[in-house]
Amino acid sequence: MGGHYPAPIAPTHTRIGWIGIGVMGGAMASRFISAGYSLSIYARTPSKATSLLSTGATLASSPAELAATSDVIFTMIGHPSDVRALVLDTLLPSLSPKTVIIDHTSSHPALARQIYDSALEKSCYSIDAPVSGGDLGARDGKLAIFAGGDAEVVQWLKPLFDILGKVNYMGSAGKGQSCKIANQIVVGGSLVGLSEGLVFGEKAGLDKDKFLEAVRGGAAGSMVMELFGKRMIGRDYRPGGFAEYMVKDLGMGVDLEEEVLVLPGAALSKQLFSGMVANGDGKFGTQGVITVIERMNGMGG
Template sequence: MSTHYPTPVTPKQTRIGWIGIGVMGGAMASRLISAGYAVTIYARTPSKATPLLSQGAHLVSSPAELAALSDVLFTMVGHPSDVKHVVMDTFLPSVNPNTVIIDHTSSHPGLARHIYESALEKQCYSVDAPVSGGDIGARDGKLAIFAGGDKDVVEWLRPLFDVLGKVTYMGGSGKGQSCKIANQITVGANLVGLSEGLVFAEKAGLDQGKFIEAVRCGAAGSMVMELFGERMIKRDFRPGGFAQYMVKDLGLGVDVEEGDEDNATVLPGAGLSKQLFSGMVANGDDKLGTQGIITVIERINGKLDKH
């Protein structure tokens, strides 16, 4: 490690580049700025960068310029196709040797491995580090971060990860993404279960708030309930993560690619969760938060006043 990284990560000398300043990415970049890091950003819509610029971030006109000016590059974009375009087509042709690329996007493990190998050819490193914790976790620096890649590189990056949340090293490249898929399978099932519990409680004549209070300290309690229970009751569907991304994430677990049939895992619950979240998208609610899945359960039960 000392050969490639003689200088520890510090706010005074580590140059940060960031692409993807949506609900999650914007909050994460903001935390790094607040921690004293020099953060440079690229935004397709520059006006969306105004809050970060007011904190002291710098804005560049292209991803290539961003890559050339950064020691550590962060991406938090939407889909694997976006990751491939940003990293493979724009970052890697422009990076300096020993640059580290951190992809926080929920993406495909195979793509993460391809990026890792391509980065090594450029004498650079990549870490797949998807996160869980939603907008609140991003804002408060309490994200769960699942890291795949070289362990010593992840350790070198720890000062950055510690600003954002708690990092767990999962193994070689792609393992962070595999962990996030497993995470989403679990979260999706929890969201569906919580939605059904709330809908049943209401139809049974229970006060939904009292129901949550009664069960939250028992076996039914979960972080999903803590994050989203009150939001569901109050019809607060502002996104911490878009419903359309949950469909994408669950698809990474249940959709079998041609030629990979022997490695497929049978996941009936995840398949049902994907179908229900796809119902949200079909209803035009793709940009609502994942807690909006309760609207699908309500529709099935004849309640059409979803918002």
């Protein structure tokens, strides 16, 4: 027996499906296995699923097979176009009634609303739930989760969200995605500010480690500094989130079709992260934006 909504969620009968096992998605999915849940995954490249399969996950041969055998489905993929193709065109036609789909991808609010409406036509439910916290938050179950959709369904999902981090209910469908875009505007600006502070400090002859230690307890301190400061100093650009995805996220804020907003800081941040992509560093972590500031000042290497 499955555990479709509104049956109580429990490892003994709630079947979880997962699509998207990259840096973030793989770490998040593994936490459900550790918590004792039955996890089915789909991967376009099955060899990338080896680690999860070795710890107990099963491999579905197609998204349609995964949809037909899951009570709750999580997706964590790349771009809104990927979400449209996977969720609207592939998953939804294969869902059983009362299945819940949670999209963790940072995507467009209007697309989240469209998926929500299409799911209801199938007597299913959709929650847009992008996350913040990077690869460490995914690994440690300390993500901030921004959820949009039906409040009752989000509450029902709380035992699962609690495995991943802290869920914050933001309102109706699409509001989770709007919150993530606003989050990225703040994070992008913070990364640029931290990069410039470190570059200035180096030019001024400061010890960068001492600089971080000195300012972290004051007004300049932030979660961005805690997550990425040491990585920037050590030139560790391994991705928690790709720079090219930051360009996408900031673009959805700067170019949001439903609203006409002037966001000069976000527009500048988008240009700087776009510079990373132009330099061939789009697959670097977002902390790599410091390399753009360094290049502008004839530094780095």
